[in-house]
Amino acid sequence: xxxxxxxxxxxxxxxxRIGLGRAGDAMKIADVLDFQFAHAxxxxxxxxxxxxxxxxxxxxxxxxxxxxxxxxxxxxxxxDLGRRLHPDCLPQLPPGDxxxxxxxxxxxxxxxxxxxxxxxxxxxxxRLPGFxxxxxxxxxxxxxxxxxxxxxxxxxxxxxxxxxxxPGLTVSDSLGIYLTYNPKRGTRDSxxxxxxxxxxxxxxSYNAAADMLAWLMREALRRQLTGVxxxxxxxxxxxxxxxxxxxx
Amino acid sequence: xxxxxxxxxxxxxxxxxLKAVLACASARRSGDELAGLxxxxxxQRVAARAVLADLPLKIFLEETLIPYESDEITRLIIDTHxxxxxxxxxxxxxxxxxxWLLSYEADSAALARLAPGLTPxxxxxxxxxxxxxxxxxxxxxxxxxxxFRNTIGLPGRLSSRLQPNHPTDxxxxxxxxxxxxxxxxxxxxVIGINPATDNVQNCISLLxxxxxxxxxxxxxxxxxxxxxxxxxxxxxxxxxxxxxxFQSIAGSEAANxxxxxxxxxxxxxxxxxxxxKRGTLGNDVMYFETGQGAALSAGAHFGIDQQTxxxxxxxxxxxxxPLLVNTVVGFIGPEYLYDGKQIIRAGLEDHFCAKLLGxxxxxxxCYTNHAEADQDDMDTLMTLLTAAxxxxxxxxxxxxxxxxxxxxxxxxxxxxxxxxxxxxxxxEFETWLEKMDMYDHAGRMRLPGGNPxxxxxxxxxxxxx
Numbered sequence: 001x002x003x004x005x006x007x008x009x010x011x012x013x014x015x016x017r018i019g020l021g022r023a024g025d026a027m028k029i030a031d032v033l034d035f036q037f038a039h040a041x042x043x044x045x046x047x048x049x050x051x052x053x054x055x056x057x058x059x060x061x062x063x064x065x066x067x068x069x070x071x072x073x074x075x076x077x078x079x080d081l082g083r084r085l086h087p088d089c090l091p092q093l094p095p096g097d098x099x100x101x102x103x104x105x106x107x108x109x110x111x112x113x114x115x116x117x118x119x120x121x122x123x124x125x126x127r128l129p130g131f132x133x134x135x136x137x138x139x140x141x142x143x144x145x146x147x148x149x150x151x152x153x154x155x156x157x158x159x160x161x162x163x164x165x166x167p168g169l170t171v172s173d174s175l176g177i178y179l180t181y182n183p184k185r186g187t188r189d190s191x192x193x194x195x196x197x198x199x200x201x202x203x204x205s206y207n208a209a210a211d212m213l214a215w216l217m218r219e220a221l222r223r224q225l226t227g228v229x230x231x232x233x234x235x236x237x238x239x240x241x242x243x244x245x246x247x248x
Numbered sequence: 249x250x251x252x253x254x255x256x257x258x259x260x261x262x263x264x265x266l267k268a269v270l271a272c273a274s275a276r277r278s279g280d281e282l283a284g285l286x287x288x289x290x291x292q293r294v295a296a297r298a299v300l301a302d303l304p305l306k307i308f309l310e311e312t313l314i315p316y317e318s319d320e321i322t323r324l325i326i327d328t329h330x331x332x333x334x335x336x337x338x339x340x341x342x343x344x345x346x347x348w349l350l351s352y353e354a355d356s357a358a359l360a361r362l363a364p365g366l367t368p369x370x371x372x373x374x375x376x377x378x379x380x381x382x383x384x385x386x387x388x389x390x391x392x393x394x395x396f397r398n399t400i401g402l403p404g405r406l407s408s409r410l411q412p413n414h415p416t417d418x419x420x421x422x423x424x425x426x427x428x429x430x431x432x433x434x435x436x437x438v439i440g441i442n443p444a445t446d447n448v449q450n451c452i453s454l455l456x457x458x459x460x461x462x463x464x465x466x467x468x469x470x471x472x473x474x475x476x477x478x479x480x481x482x483x484x485x486x487x488x489x490x491x492x493x494f495q496s497i498a499g500s501e502a503a504n505x506x507x508x509x510x511x512x513x514x515x516x517x518x519x520x521x522x523x524x525k526r527g528t529l530g531n532d533v534m535y536f537e538t539g540q541g542a543a544l545s546a547g548a549h550f551g552i553d554q555q556t557x558x559x560x561x562x563x564x565x566x567x568x569x570p571l572l573v574n575t576v577v578g579f580i581g582p583e584y585l586y587d588g589k590q591i592i593r594a595g596l597e598d599h600f601c602a603k604l605l606g607x608x609x610x611x612x613x614c615y616t617n618h619a620e621a622d623q624d625d626m627d628t629l630m631t632l633l634t635a636a637x638x639x640x641x642x643x644x645x646x647x648x649x650x651x652x653x654x655x656x657x658x659x660x661x662x663x664x665x666x667x668x669x670x671x672x673x674x675x676e677f678e679t680w681l682e683k684m685d686m687y688d689h690a691g692r693m694r695l696p697g698g699n700p701x702x703x704x705x706x707x708x709x710x711x712x713x
Contacts, residue, residue: 022660046617077281
């Protein structure tokens with residue numbers, strides 16, 4: 001087997017960039033460019049604007065709100081402002097008797113939202129007959145905790161924030177969902193449940209994520225809590241915590 | 249206490265207190281702006297440096313930034329301060345210390361004698377008056393040597409941590425990334441895994457795999473799974489193959505509480521690791537990570553700028569004679585270090601301050617995808633740090649960590665740094681590379697393709713996988 005690549009079998013065990021060649025000490029040009037392309041896709045995911053009009057076409061009646069952040073530069077520098085609803089948006093959120101509100105948030109990857117949010121919302125809504133669901137909210141320049149202000153304004157018992165996760169080189173369009181019972185400004189991150197890594201490149205499928213989320217939502221309403229205690233009861237969600245807490 | 253003010257061309261700049269002087273004197277960074285502590289203008293920043301330059305070093309012994317009564321890190325700093333070592337510079341101002349550090353008189357021996365006489369706040373203060381070249385020039389004179397199964401930190405040497413992470417801790421995947429790294433001659437600082445699942449049983453399995461690999465090839469290095477220190481104690485009680493105890497640390501008692509640790513827990517873990525007697529050359533059994541922004545993100549920074557409170561973590565490290573410490577400089581995010589310029593400056597500051605205090609500092613030269621940074625910035629930082637004599641850097645396959653989703657250095661980069669600086673791995677590890685016929689006659693790593701020994705290693709791994 002003179003020409004067999006000895007790494008091919010090992011590559012089945014990891015998607016790490018193993019067995020690259022060398023140009024002297026350096027990487028070969030094909031590997032350099034592959035890396036640069038992956039990094040560029042990740043950066044584009046961070047800096048692309050959410051296409052709100054397209055989302056509103058796909059989800060008629062969806063309401064667009066935004067945080068106190070102006071522009072991506074401020075979003076990246078001031079996570080505190082990305083957690084606060086802009087006061088001008090409050091009149092768009094009249095309170096009602098809602099079991100849950102779904103908030104589609106750009107987070108760190110608008111690409112993830114454009115790829116995954118609509119089918120994800122459809123999959124979860126199909127599993128929640130009898131739930132009183134608030135109008136879908138589209139939130140821009142949003143961090144996870146922006147959902148607390150929105151949920152509090154609407155008076156929703158649960159808020160589920162669908163948010164673009166920090167892009168990696170392998171996957172730049174991964175969606176995460178953070179569920180919070182009784183959302184209020186100042187809620188601790190330990191009081192949320194997270195389902196992460198939802199994407200079409202070997203990640204969690206919409207149906208699997210929707211099954212987990214529907215279970216969590218019913219249990220959260222029954223037990224009147226989300227967070228660590230609910231996670232332990234589910235036994236489902238251990239991998240979700242492996243993500244760095246970059247969104248919070 | 250004193251009047252913190254400076255006049256320049258008829259304009260007077262005043263600062264409320266010592267913390268404000270330190271914060272405003274720091275090079276611009278997003279974390280201090282987020283905390284509302286940064287200088288409001290470039291002129292105010294330079295004025296703060298002028299005030300700082302004239303402050304006596306003794307002020308840092310008299311005015312604690314976090315009260316002695318309420319913070320065990322402050323108590324550690326004050327109680328372990330070596331007044332005799334401090335005496336030769338006790339009359340100096342911060343500015344005069346900067347000039348002295350750069351003088352020919354301040355050679356490696358003099359700096360080593362001085363280290364226990366310096367507090368973290370003194371190191372942070374003087375670093376704020378130093379340009380990048382000053383940080384490099386002084387750090388390269390500071391020699392901090394540590395030992396476990398090999399010797400880290402000798403002049404002219406550059407060690408590396410081989411980081412074979414895997415998103416599901418798959419043992420074959422980790423073994424494949426480890427083999428890949430060994431073929432570049434990396435891993436003399438440690439072969440260290442960040443586990444995806446942080447529990448005791450998983451940690452024992454990973455340690456067992458790494459230990460078998462190390463013994464099978466008789467590699468003179470140490471292995472580590474970077475689990476929480478409380479897990480590490482349980483792993484050791486269960487007989488796990490633990491060489492080094494790892495923990496993330498920060499510069500205030502409250503920030504360390506956020507990590508779920510205190511000095512007593514660290515002492516307990518260190519004693520347990522020492523009792524295992526796994527080191528062959530030395531007993532430096534601890535491995536710490538630090539990074540600017542950790543205290544602020546825990547809401548435990550006490551109005552102190554992020555670089556100053558970062559240096560207080562080095563007092564924690566110093567108390568445990570660690571084998572390895574590294575700043576995770578670009579990992580914590582753009583809200584603390586916004587771009588390549590800020591990451592590079594912070595990396596040089598962290599390395600300088602730690603080395604000045606006698607701490608064996610390495611660096612995870614890295615960035616996340618939401619920072620304004622790229623591989624060119626990493627090339628700059630790793631080159632500068634190697635010039636500064638950094639103890640070790642971290643490397644992963646192709647610079648892409650597929651578990652933590654960020655970019656560190658590539659195994660290739662270690663070859664570049666060795667070539668560019670004539671830097672060599674730890675001596676025991678270098679001897680092993682020679683014995684394994686992995687070095688060619690010019691002292692370069694052989695390409696795996698043309699070498700029968702390396703071909704055999706790859707084939708063995710392939711069969712095992």
